[in-house]
Structure formats: C-alpha cells, structure tokens
Amino acid sequence: MVFSSLTFLFIFFPITLIVYFLTSSRKLRNIVLFISSLIFYAWGEPIYVVLMVFTTLNNYYFSLFIQKAKDNDRTKISKIYLVLSLIISLGILGYFKYYDFLIVNLNNLLNINLDIHNLPLPIGISFYTFQSISYTIDVYRGKLKAQNKFIVLGTYVTLFPQLIAGPIVRYSTIEEELENRTETVDMVAQGLRRFILGLGKKVIIANQMGFIADNIFNNSNTSAGTIMIWIALLAYTFQIYYDFSGYSDMAIGIGKMIGFNFLENFNYPYISKSITEFWRRWHISLSSWFRDYVYIPLGGNRHHAIRNILIVWLLTGLWHGANWNYIVWGVYYGLLLLIEKYILKEVLLRIPGIIKYLYTMIFVVIGWALFRIEDLSQLFQILQTMFVYESISLRTVMIEYQDIFYALPYFSLAIIGSTPLVKNSMEYFEKTKRKFNHIIIDLYHISILFIVVIFLVGDTFNPFIYFKF
Amino acid sequence: MRVRNIIFMSLVGIIFLSIIISSLVRGEKEISTIENRSLSIIPTFSLDKFLETDYQSNLEVALTDQIIYGDRVKLLYNQIKNNNLDHIVSLLKRFEEEKLITSSIEESIIEGPEENKSKIYLESNTIHQEMKSERDRIKRIEKENIERLISMGRLPQNSSFEISITPRGSGHYELDETKHLIVRKRTSKDADKLFESKANNYNLIAKNYPDLSYYCYYIESDVDIDFINGVIDHELVNLFFGKLNSSINKTALYLNEPTDYQNYFYKTDHHWDVKGQLKGYEDILWILNDKEFDTLDIETKLIEGATYNGSKSRTISDFKLKDDFSILISPLDDHEVYINGVKSNYGLKKRYSEGKYSKDIGVNHYGIANGGDFGLVEYRFNQPDKGNILVFVESFSNPVNEFIASHYNNAYFVDLRYYDKSINPYFDFGDFVDSKNIDDVMFMGYYFFYANDRFLIND
Numbered sequence: 001m002v003f004s005s006l007t008f009l010f011i012f013f014p015i016t017l018i019v020y021f022l023t024s025s026r027k028l029r030n031i032v033l034f035i036s037s038l039i040f041y042a043w044g045e046p047i048y049v050v051l052m053v054f055t056t057l058n059n060y061y062f063s064l065f066i067q068k069a070k071d072n073d074r075t076k077i078s079k080i081y082l083v084l085s086l087i088i089s090l091g092i093l094g095y096f097k098y099y100d101f102l103i104v105n106l107n108n109l110l111n112i113n114l115d116i117h118n119l120p121l122p123i124g125i126s127f128y129t130f131q132s133i134s135y136t137i138d139v140y141r142g143k144l145k146a147q148n149k150f151i152v153l154g155t156y157v158t159l160f161p162q163l164i165a166g167p168i169v170r171y172s173t174i175e176e177e178l179e180n181r182t183e184t185v186d187m188v189a190q191g192l193r194r195f196i197l198g199l200g201k202k203v204i205i206a207n208q209m210g211f212i213a214d215n216i217f218n219n220s221n222t223s224a225g226t227i228m229i230w231i232a233l234l235a236y237t238f239q240i241y242y243d244f245s246g247y248s249d250m251a252i253g254i255g256k257m258i259g260f261n262f263l264e265n266f267n268y269p270y271i272s273k274s275i276t277e278f279w280r281r282w283h284i285s286l287s288s289w290f291r292d293y294v295y296i297p298l299g300g301n302r303h304h305a306i307r308n309i310l311i312v313w314l315l316t317g318l319w320h321g322a323n324w325n326y327i328v329w330g331v332y333y334g335l336l337l338l339i340e341k342y343i344l345k346e347v348l349l350r351i352p353g354i355i356k357y358l359y360t361m362i363f364v365v366i367g368w369a370l371f372r373i374e375d376l377s378q379l380f381q382i383l384q385t386m387f388v389y390e391s392i393s394l395r396t397v398m399i400e401y402q403d404i405f406y407a408l409p410y411f412s413l414a415i416i417g418s419t420p421l422v423k424n425s426m427e428y429f430e431k432t433k434r435k436f437n438h439i440i441i442d443l444y445h446i447s448i449l450f451i452v453v454i455f456l457v458g459d460t461f462n463p464f465i466y467f468k469f
Numbered sequence: 470m471r472v473r474n475i476i477f478m479s480l481v482g483i484i485f486l487s488i489i490i491s492s493l494v495r496g497e498k499e500i501s502t503i504e505n506r507s508l509s510i511i512p513t514f515s516l517d518k519f520l521e522t523d524y525q526s527n528l529e530v531a532l533t534d535q536i537i538y539g540d541r542v543k544l545l546y547n548q549i550k551n552n553n554l555d556h557i558v559s560l561l562k563r564f565e566e567e568k569l570i571t572s573s574i575e576e577s578i579i580e581g582p583e584e585n586k587s588k589i590y591l592e593s594n595t596i597h598q599e600m601k602s603e604r605d606r607i608k609r610i611e612k613e614n615i616e617r618l619i620s621m622g623r624l625p626q627n628s629s630f631e632i633s634i635t636p637r638g639s640g641h642y643e644l645d646e647t648k649h650l651i652v653r654k655r656t657s658k659d660a661d662k663l664f665e666s667k668a669n670n671y672n673l674i675a676k677n678y679p680d681l682s683y684y685c686y687y688i689e690s691d692v693d694i695d696f697i698n699g700v701i702d703h704e705l706v707n708l709f710f711g712k713l714n715s716s717i718n719k720t721a722l723y724l725n726e727p728t729d730y731q732n733y734f735y736k737t738d739h740h741w742d743v744k745g746q747l748k749g750y751e752d753i754l755w756i757l758n759d760k761e762f763d764t765l766d767i768e769t770k771l772i773e774g775a776t777y778n779g780s781k782s783r784t785i786s787d788f789k790l791k792d793d794f795s796i797l798i799s800p801l802d803d804h805e806v807y808i809n810g811v812k813s814n815y816g817l818k819k820r821y822s823e824g825k826y827s828k829d830i831g832v833n834h835y836g837i838a839n840g841g842d843f844g845l846v847e848y849r850f851n852q853p854d855k856g857n858i859l860v861f862v863e864s865f866s867n868p869v870n871e872f873i874a875s876h877y878n879n880a881y882f883v884d885l886r887y888y889d890k891s892i893n894p895y896f897d898f899g900d901f902v903d904s905k906n907i908d909d910v911m912f913m914g915y916y917f918f919y920a921n922d923r924f925l926i927n928d
Contacts, residue, residue: 006532007525010489046520189474192481394565398558399697402636405557406550435473442477449481453488457533458546 001043003195003250004202006456012040013254016160020258026179030155033258037158041123044164048122051092056157058088059132060150063139067146082140086133093129096122101322124164126319130289132157135171137293144172152178161254165247167265167285174260181259191256193445198249200448203455205414206242208407209235215404217372225392228401229385230365235407237368238414241270244283270364270418273356274348275336278364290316309341310334320371325379329370336363492537501540503831504783508534547786554638562635619725623755625703626725632696637785642696644727648790649736650781651691655916657708663920664705668712670925671912674898675716677928681902681910684756685713687721688741688749688865688915690734694724701725709919720756722749735792738779739915740835743769743795746868750797753873757909760856762876767799772821777834794834796821797868801875807847809891815870816840839868844888847881848874856908859883859901861926863914873911881905885924898928 001008016036023029042049062085069078100116107114135156138144147153156178162169216224216232224232248265255262269281279287290312298308310331317330340348348356369386373379416422426444429437497510509531518524533539619626633645641650675683687706694701706721713719722745724730733745741749747767754762776791796818806815820826821838840846842864848871857879860866866873866882874880881901888896901907918924 001525005529006536007529010485010532014485014489043525044522046522185471185474185478189478192478196481394561394568398561398565398636399634399642402554402558402642403638403640405554405636406638407553408557409553438473442473442480445477446480446484449484453536454542454546454549457536457539457542458550 001040003247003254004199004452004456007043009453009456012036012043017257021183026181027151029258030151030178033160034151034155034158037155037160037163040160041158041163045123048125051096051122051125052128052158053154055089055092055129055132056154057150058085059136059157060147060153062088063136063146063153064148066136066140070140070142078140082136085136089129089133089136093125096125098318098322127166127168128157128163130168130286130319131171134168134289134293138170138172144175147171147178159255159260161251161258161260162262165244165251166283167248167251167262168289169262169285170289173263177260183257183259187259188257191253191258193253193442194256195250195253196445196449196452198246198251198253199452201242201246201249201417203452204448205410205417206239206246207455207459208410209239209242209414211407212404212411213239213372216401219400223390223392224385225390225396226385226388228392228397229382231404233365233369233372233382233386235411236372237270237365238411238418240368240371241266241418242414268418268420270361271357271420272360272364273353274340274344274360275333275363276340278360279333279337286316286319306338309338313337323374324376325370325374328376329367332367332370488537492535495537497535498539501534502829503540503544503788511535544786544788551638551785551787554636558636623720623723623752625707625721625723626701627703628701628726630699630701630727632699632727634696637787639785641781641785644696644731647731647736649691649731649734650779650785650790651694651696651730652739652781653692653697654695655692655705655920657704660705660708660916660920663922664709664712666922667919667925668709671717672712672714674910674926674928675714678899678902678910679716681907683717684753684909684911685710685717685719686749686753686756686911686913687719687919688745688913689722689724690739690741690915691730692916694727694730696727701727705916718756720752722752735777735779735835737777737782737790737792738835739781740779740865742792743797743868746797749865750869750872753869753911753913754876757876760876765799765801765872765875767797767872769795770798770822771795772826772834772838773824774828775821775826775834778831779835783831788830794838796838797872798822799872799875801871802850802852804848804850804871804874806871807845807849808843809845810847815846816867836864836867840870842867842884842887844885844891845881845883846870847879848877849879850875850877852878854878857881857906858909858911859905859907860911860913861885861924863918863924865915865918866913877909879905881907885926896927898926 001012003009016032019036020029020032023032038049038053041052045052062081065081066078066085069075069081096119100118103114103116106112135144135153139146147156156169156171156174159169212235213232216228216235245266252262252264263285265283265285267281267284269278272278272281294315295308295312298304298311300308313330313334314327315330316333317326317328320326320329366383366386369382370379373382426441429441498508499510500506501508509527511531512518512524512527514524518527536542634642634651635645637643637650640652642652643650671683671685675681687709689703689706693703693705701724703721703723706723710719710721722733722741724733733741733748735742747769750767751764754764772794775794777794778788778791782788782790798818806813808815816837816839817826818838821834826832826834826838836842855876855878858873858877859881860870860873860883862870862882862884863886864884870880870882874882883896883901885896894900902910912918914924
C-alpha cells in the first residue's frame with residue numbers, strides 16, 4: 001500500500017488511527033501498530049510478508065542469544081551468533097535482490113547457462129533488512145540491550161510509516177519511544193501537517209516531474225535532442241527528490257502522530273555547493289548507516305580511507321539496485337567524493353558560490369542519468385547528447401512531446417520547493433504568533449490536501465520510485 | 470496553540486469524514502456518462518484475490534470511481550491539465566509563427582515568395598499490347614476508368630499536403646482549419662505482425678470454405694494518414710491487402726486527401742460521420758457488385774439540438790468540442806432484429822428522429838442512436854430468394870448494419886469482442902456458416918479491427 005493511494009488515505013489510515021487512539025495501554029497500542037503494519041505490508045506483498053516476519057524473528061532470537069552470550073562473557077559465541085544472523089538476513093536480501101544479477105553476469109563471464117529465478121523483489125526489503133541488522137549489530141556492540149518482547153521489536157521493524165521507503169530508523173533512535181512514548185494533540189497536528197506536505201510533494205510535484213521524464217525518455221519516435229534530454233533529466237532530478245523526500249516527510253509525519261520522532265532524512269540537497277555537502281543532505285539515514293556500520297568498521301579515515309570510501313560507495317550503489325548502472329553510479333560518487341576530499345577541497349573554498357552550486361548540480365544531474373538509465377549503451381548515448389549539442393525543432397517538440405506541457409508548469413513549484421524558502425516563510429509566519437498567519441498556514445495545508453485528492457482521483461499515474469529498493 | 474491544533478485536526482477530519490460518508494450515502498454509481506464507461510464497484514473480499522493482489526488494485530480503482538463528485542473532480546483535473554497545455558502550446562506557436570515570419574521575410578528578399586508545393590501522384594499501370602492504337606485505346610479507357618474510380622474514392626491515390634495542426638494532449642492533435650481531432654498514423658512496423666496473423670486467419674478460412682464468397686472492407690481513418698508530415702500513401706491498407714489471398718474481394722474507404730477525412734469523419738470521434746457511413750454503404754454495394762443490388766434511398770437527418778462529444782473529445786476531456794449529430798434513415802421492408810438471439814430493437818434512430826434523446830454532456834449518441842456493440846446482431850428480412858451474409862464487425866458497421874442486411878434474406882453481424890461473452894457456445898466459423906446457410910462472408914472495420922488479435926476467427 002502506498003501513502004498516496006485512496007485506500008490508504010480514506011480507509012487504512014483513518015481506521016488505524018481510530019483503533020490506535022481508542023486503545024489505552026502502550027502494549028495494546030504496539031499490538032495495534034504491529035498488526036496494522038503487517039496488513040499494510042501484506043496489502044502489497046501478501047506472500048512476502050512472511051519473509052519480513054522471518055527476518056524479524058531471525059534478528060529477535062539471535063539478538064537474545066548474543067545478549068545472553070555477552071552477559072556470560074562468551075564473546076566468541078556472541079560473534080558467531082552475530083555472523084549467523086547477518087548471514088541469514090543478508091542471505092535473504094542477496095537471494096531475492098542479487099541472485100539473478102550474479103547469475104546473469106556469471107553466465108556471460110564463463111559462458112555457462114545457469115537458470116535465473118525471476119523472482120519479484122520484495123517491497124522495502126533493503127530498508128527493513130538494514131534496520132534489522134543495525135539492531136543486531138548494536139546489541140553485539142553493547143550499545144543496546146536485546147529486546148525480549150517480540151511485539152516491541154516487531155513493531156520497530158515493521159512500523160508502517162517507514163517500512164517500505166525509509167527513512168532507515170535505528171532502534172536506538174526510537175528505543176525509548178517504543179515503550180514509553182507520549183502522543184499529544186500538538187504532536188498529532190504537527191505530524192498531520194508534515195504528512196500533508198509530504199503527500200503534496202509526492203502527488204503534486206513528483207508525479208508531474210515523473211510524467212515529464214517518462215514521456216521524454218520513453219519516446220522512441222525521434223531523437224530527443226540536447227534540450228529535451230536536459231529537461232528530462234532535470235525533471236527526473238526533481239522527481240526522485242520529491243518522491244523520496246515526500247515519502248520521508250509522510251513517514252516522519254505519521255510517526256509524529258503516533259508518538260515517534262524519526263530523524264530527518266533530507267535537508268534541501270539541491271542547494272548544496274559540493275558533492276560532499278550533497279551527500280550530507282541527501283538520504284541522511286542511509287549515508288549515516290553506511291558510515292557507522294561499514295566505513296568506520298573498515299577503518300574509516302584512519303586506515304585505507306580511499307579503499308574504504310570506494311567500498312562504501314560500491315555498496316551504496318548495489319544497495320539501490322542489482323544492475324551495473326547502480327554500481328557505476330555508486331563508484332561515480334565514490335570517485336567524486338575522493339576527488340573533492342583530496343584534490344578540490346581547497347579549490348572549492350575559493351571559487352564563488354554560484355559556480356560551486358552549478359558544479360554540484362551538473363554532477364548530481366549526471367549522477368541521476370547513471371541512476372535512471374539501466375541500459376549502458378543508451379546511457380552513453382544520453383550522456384553524449386547532454387554535452388554534444390543536438391538540435392530539435394520547436395515543431396518536433398510540440399508534436400512528439402506535447403503531453404509534457406500538462407506538467408511543465410510544475411517545474412516552478414519544484415524549483416521553489418527545493419529551496420528552504422517555503423519552510424523559512426512558514427516558520428516566520430509561525431513565529432509571529434498572529435492568529436491570521438496561523439489560519440493562512442493551516443488553510444495552506446488543507447488546500448494541499450484538497451489538491452492532492454483532486455490529483456489522485458483525476459489521475460491514476462502514481463508509482464513510488466523508491467519501492468524497488 | 471492547542472486550540473488551533475484541535476481546530477486544524479477537526480477540519481481535516483471533517484473533510485475526510487464528509488467525503489467518506491457522502492460517498493456511502495449516495496451509494497454505488499454504475500455509469501460515468503462523461504467517461505462513457507461502467508464504473509468499478511467496491512469488490513467483495515476473497516482470500517484468493519487478496520493473495521493475487523487483485524482485490525487491492527480493484528478496490529483502489531473502485532474508490533477512484535466511486536468517490537463523491539468523482540466525475541467533477543476528474544473534469545476539474547483535466548481542465549487544469551488542458552489549461553497548462555493550451556497556454557504552453559499557444560506560447561510556442563506564437564514563437565514559431567514569429568520565427569517563420571522573420572525567416573520568410575528574409576527569404577523573400579533573397580528569392581521571392583515560395584510557391585505551394587503540394588503534389589499529387591497517380592499510380593502507374595503497365596499494359597502489354599502489340600498494336601499501338603489498341604494499346605492507346607485501352608490505355609485511354611483504363612485511364613478514364615482509374616480516374617473515375619479515383620474520383621469515386623475506390624482506388625488509392627497518393628498525395629502530399631501541408632496542414633496546420635495544434636497539439637491537444639494525450640496523443641491528440643487538432644486540425645486548425647476544421648477543428649478535427651486526430652491521432653498519429655500507425656506505422657507498418659506497428660501493424661505488420663498483427664496484419665500477418667489476421668490475414669493468415671482469413672486466408673485459412675477462405676481456403677477451408679471455398680464455396681463461400683469473401684469480401685474485405687478496410688475503413689481508412691486518421692491512423693492511416695500522416696497528418697504531421699503531410700503524406701497519404703495508403704501504406705497500411707496496401708500492406709494488409711497484400712497479405713490477403715486473391716479469393717477475398719477487397720476494397721477500402723480510401724482517404725485520398727485530407728479533405729476526405731474531414732468530410733467522412735466526426736471532429737471529435739474516431740468513427741465515421743454520416744457522409745462516411747453513406748460512402749461506406751455505397752462502397753460495400755460496389756464490392757458486392759456481382760449481386761446487382763439496388764442502392765437504397767437513404768436520407769440524412771440532422772438531429773436538431775443534439776451535440777456530440779465523441780471519444781476523442783472525451784479522451785482529452787474537452788467537452789466544448791462538439792459535432793452536429795445526424796443519422797441515416799431509409800424506409801426498409803419489414804424485418805425482425807435479434808440481439809444475441811433475443812428479438813429486440815437495434816439502435817434508437819426513430820426516437821432520435823422524434824427528438825427524444827438525452828441532452829446530457831458527453832452522451833454517446835453514436836452508440837445509442839445507431840446501436841451498440843453486441844456479440845451477434847441478426848436481421849431477418851424474410852426474402853428467401855436472397856442469400857445470407859455473415860459480417861465480422863466492430864462499431865463502425867453499427868449505422869449501416871440495417872442497410873446491408875436489407876439486401877439479404879438473413880444477415881448476421883458478429884462482433885468477436887463480445888460474442889463469446891454473450892453467446893453460448895463459443896463462436897465456431899464452420900458451425901456458424903453451416904447452421905445459418907451463409908453465402909457471403911464480409912470483414913469490415915478500421916485499422917484496429919485488422920491489427921488486433923481479439924478479432925481472430927475460430928474454426
């Protein structure tokens with residue numbers, strides 16, 4: 001189930017909230033959350049819900065074993081339990097996500113003919129696997145006490161707001177809230193506003209940007225020309241941001257409504273003035289996960305920093321998808337970050353902000369080209385068209401790409417919304433304490449909700465990009 | 470702050486509740502006139518369907534369809550989309566026109582005004598004769614014959630033209646002069662495989678049942694004309710006819726110039742207008758010329774006040790685009806009509822003639838007045854001295870079914886999209902022609918009838 005569906009908005013969400021707030025004890029509320037999260041997941045993956053429960057059970061039991069071994073000072077045993085748990089969790093992820101990719105490449109490399117499975121990728125498997133293993137690793141590291149109540153751990157892993165597209169929430173972030181959270185009217189209202197903003201980002205902007213990008217990329221009638229390729233890539237650049245950050249906003253908003261405070265996942269990445277800054281602002285929960293669970297254990301900055309950075313970015317690429325373009329995308333960012341770290345660091349300090357901004361955005365857009373285009377030959381063709389000017393007549397644009405005109409005006413919203421302008425304005429109005437300003441802000445949110453319903457009913461084009469990860 | 474938050478949450482809650490409750494109170498809606506389709510209803514839960522995720526997707530579609538004021542919301546949404554499109558297109562067209570004016574001024578200074586470059590090509594013929602005079606005579610006769618057939622639209626004639634069009638979204642364009650909505654031409658690449666399987670299907674039928682007479686009527690439409698590049702080359706009909714055996718007689722509604730399309734087709738619908746329908750009827754009689762049928766006296770009746778928003782205007786959700794609506798009427802001999810085996814009336818031409826029709830926006834007058842699509846429509850004219858015909862059809866035939874049928878004893882119009890859903894047993898060609906004593910078999914439709922495996926005939 002996706003947040004931007006009528007089923008979620010008009011059936012699942014209201015019923016869940018009503019039942020949740022009708023139950024009085026924390027234990028019962030966690031049970032409500034656990035069951036509703038299973039239903040939420042099973043709505044899209046009725047079979048694979050078993051896989052998610054199995055992954056949760058794996059981490060639940062092995063964490064208890066690890067805790068027990070550690071309590072008895074049996075470090076080696078606890079390490080064995082950790083490795084076993086990781087093998088099972090990552091084995092499931094590897095089997096469902098990477099097996100076919102591996103076999104196809106082995107077949108090509110060794111000229112053999114092993115069968116592939118063609119299994120559909122379980123929704124959100126990368127997210128819940130990373131959450132689960134971070135919990136087990138933290139228990140092994142002694143940062144957490146193993147949770148002996150399965151419902152509590154189950155609620156953490158399956159928690160529907162962040163289950164299928166993040167942010168990747170660490171157990172340590174919400175450990176306290178899982179058993180001792182409070183829900184207040186103010187939190188519910190703030191969460192609701194945040195949820196509506198996220199919904200608006202997804203439905204009003206991301207979908208329109210996706211429509212433009214798909215329309216241009218999928219048109220095989222004619223060569224798109226340099227201008228149209230740039231329009232498509234810019235649209236995709238905004239689509240992926242609004243899609244993903246919108247989802248994170250919705251997750252954070254729903255979380256707040258039920259008493260959880262998830263960490264921010266995006267911080268206006270498209271105002272960054274370096275690639276390093278971009279990755280501090282983009283998908284923060286993933287970057288910090290790799291930093292804490294891969295980069296630092298490998299030695300971080302102290303030992304083999306270059307190797308460590310490349311490994312982390314290779315894995316980041318692979319995490320996003322089992323295809324060579326994701327690997328190329330990951331390594332591309334690894335190399336860019338290395339170049340910034342060791343070569344451009346001083347240069348970037350001296351050059352004007354606008355140049356730094358343009359430099360960052362150009363490389364980010366190229367990055368999204370690598371990310372979007374799975375066929376490597378098509379990718380090279382597009383990269384060439386981006387930089388070797390290829391003209392297209394106005395008439396051809398009108399004939400071949402007329403449908404993008406539906407959505408083109410939303411580019412202005414996308415540009416404005418990618419800066420902190422709206423957020424700062426709203427914060428300013430909030431601070432003024434004037435009732436009129438507050439009414440305007442609330443009407444703004446309600447208007448967004450109305451527009452979202454109009455768009456959802458009027459249009460059925462509504463896929464979430466980040467589902468495939 | 471607390472009061473403000475309570476008011477905000479209450480407002481959002483009231484909005485959601487009012488949408489849910491008013492949708493429930495109104496009850497399930499079955500039809501959308503504006504979209505001209507049945508609406509999805511809330512599905513009944515079953516575990517099997519849930520596990521296959523059919524239940525989930527059906528529920529989402531049903532909610533979209535059943536939400537209160539869903540039609541209006543969809544119209545509003547499409548209006549927003551169309552406004553965006555119209556503004557940008559007019560901006561770009563103005564920019565393009567200014568560019569053209571500038572460049573033509575520059576060119577006229579250098580070269581003088583450019584002449585109209587439209588050309589017409591006649592297909593060539595080769596005739597082998599020994600005697601020059603005889604050859605000339607035959608050539609002259611043949612030329613006259615070809616010209617006569619071309620003028621009647623019974624032979625293809627290639628042409629190139631220039632026409633001004635405006636994008637209207639969802640793959641539609643508008644011819645600026647006449648406001649006809651058109652879609653893009655299909656290519657032979659799109660059609661080749663589908664044509665191949667259809668032609669093989671017909672050829673096999675014709676081979677297996679050689680005693681019957683076979684006729685194929687291809688209705689060219691906007692998908693056969695390259696309006697964008699200004700080319701008419703009859704590529705698709707030629708491709709299809711080239712795959713049919715010679716035992717099948719064939720002709721087409723040849724659109725030799727853009728004006729043919731504009732004359733024969735609605736502005737807002739993919740079907741043919743009354744002029745096209747009449748031409749189709751005449752073409753069909755012409756292809757059946759060995760039967761020496763007398764042409765019916767058919768009158769065109771304009772339905773006063775009826776405005777028609779066809780499928781194309783519905784697709785782009787522009788209900789300001791309208792056609793006048795007319796029907797063809799002829800005093801036919803007494804006959805009976807059976808729809809899917811049940812005695813019935815086909816179409817509401819009589820009611821339309823009396824001015825009794827719905828005035829609602831988006832009503833599908835073509836389907837209602839001329840008759841809808843059914844698996845089997847059977848006409849019994851009780852003329853035992855005449856033969857029986859089986860016609861494989863889609864909706865293009867609806868307005869002329871009765872006219873074709875009037876030349877036969879019994880006429881059977883089979884729409885294979887619906888036959889197997891409504892008639893038991895499934896359609897079997899051999900059984901059908903044997904049981905109904907069929908003499909003539911006709912295939913009749915436009916591009917999508919032939920380039921579509923749903924219309925394959927089982928035998």
